[in-house]
Amino acid sequence: MFSTLELDLRPGSGLGMFEIGASLWNVLDLLRGLQHLFPQVDVKYDPDSSTSPILLHLRPHLDLLFSGYHQRLSTISVKKLRDPNPPLTLTYKNSVLSSSEDALKRVGVSRMFGPTYPGDDLRYPGVSFSFDEDPRGESLKSPVTQPDDRQQEVKRIIISEKNPDGVPKDVLDEVTECSAMTGELYRAVAKVHEGITMYFYPTTSEPIQVMIGASTAQDLTVDLGPPLRVHYKEDDRMTIHARGSQPEADADSDYFYNYQQHGIDFLISGSTHVVKKIILHSNVPGTPLFQRYKRCPWEIEGRPEDDEDESPPRKKFYERVEEIQHFLAPGEAPPSMILNRTDDEDGLRLPSSTTRLFGYDGVVLEATESGQVVAVMLF
Structure with missing residues (x-):
């Protein structure tokens, strides 16, 4: 019953x-x-x-x-x-x-x-x-x-949504700002080697900056509130690709502040408690990280053409990886590495379980085989 x-x-x-x-x-x-x-x-x-x-x-x-x-x-x-x-x-x-x-x-x-x-x-x-x-x-x-x-x-x-003239809105239109969005992220502007600027609803709110090598765990807690999760770094497989021959002394004590509600992770130094890396998630359906994080509407900002340029070029989360690659480094794309996030999940089959990692100076793009960028890591 x-x-x-x-x-x-x-x-x-x-x-x-x-x-x-x-x-x-x-x-x-x-x-x-x-x-x-x-x-x-x-x-x-x-x-x-x-x-x-x-x-x-x-x-x-x-x-x-x-x-x-x-x-x-x-x-x-x-x-x-x-x-x-x-x-x-x-x-x-x-x-x-x-x-x-x-x-x-x-x-x-x-x-x-x-x-x-x-x-x-x-x-x-x-x-x-x-x-x-x-x-x-x-x-x-x-x-x-x-x-x-x-x-x-x-x-x-x-x-x-209400439309005063009674004509139904196009179902494909984006939702206009409303009370349900209050306190949520509507844009994150990323600058390679620097950090991110976060903009929240209501759109009149003051933005928050998080700088790599400068912002601390305490700064994050004051500006963003406590993270939903604190995760201590256990996976060090990527250190084999590090440029230096010696791993960082404090790498074993590094930890993540996971703000899933904003679609962002911050890797924090275990010794200085300063932000070392920032990971922005796109929440693409059919990928292993879908629904673990809310979509972060990130934009990667390039260098302005001159000192008076108030609208420098940007590439956004919905653009194909090829376009973003050309934006970051015109010319031949770097070699990619293959990542399968379902290797540790026996029996799990997803449409886009395999992704590729493209590394540049200060930024790594993770993209599906069809060219959708699922995550951006700044360091």
Whole structure:
């Protein structure tokens, strides 16, 4: 016997525990603790693009669509309103809108929401009600039902950002700034050999700088709060590639501050407690590190053309590794090394388990075979 799933509808804002503008990382983390309500979550995406929209299908009622670039919840679709597995009850302003026993009909929507815009669907700012089960079947559906069919049953509800004129936003659009983003990172500008400048929502906030060789663990805690995890460095396999013949004396005591909520790791010296390296994660679906970190919207900044250049060239997280390579060092690309992050995970098979490492002076790019950059390391 299934327990009833009760969700409150908030036009333009969200549904139940899901907020428009929430990050993919936050929502999937939330769902891990709600397996009794959502035992199966299907993640759908385009494996050839790191910026394609991502769809979470929570059977049988919910589809959550996330924007391609910043992985923000942009659209919530509710369907199979009367499917009893589990029973679904929707409320609006503390009144029952729909349940498995009581079908939601055109007349009920009109009574609760008032007049609507012209069209087949009932459209309001931030929410629409459709009488078609499958939006892809628009051309195959029967002739349009006349608006006076007051008993026509609602088959699908769409919640999205509010648009004052009632015209639905393009589902592929990015989500505009909203309260769900407050305190989260919206841009990280990286300068090779220097560090990063972090910009947060609201966009009027003062940026925070983290400098390699200067910022300390205490600085990070003061500016960013305590990390979600502190991980002591145990994997020293990369030291074989170091330029010096002798490993650093304090390497065995180095540790990471992991800020998964910002998509960033900081490697800190075990002796001086100063930042030595910075790792920025792109959260690309289908790769081993997917969902371990939120997407960091990083940009690598190049040198300005002159002292008066206020907009120096930059390469961003969604650009192909070939373009970034040419930006960092025009000419022939350096030899790459192959990394398989699933070597220690028996039986794990992923579409993009193997990546390549491209090293430059002060920066390493980790990219999939299809050219998507999954991580950038500054040192």
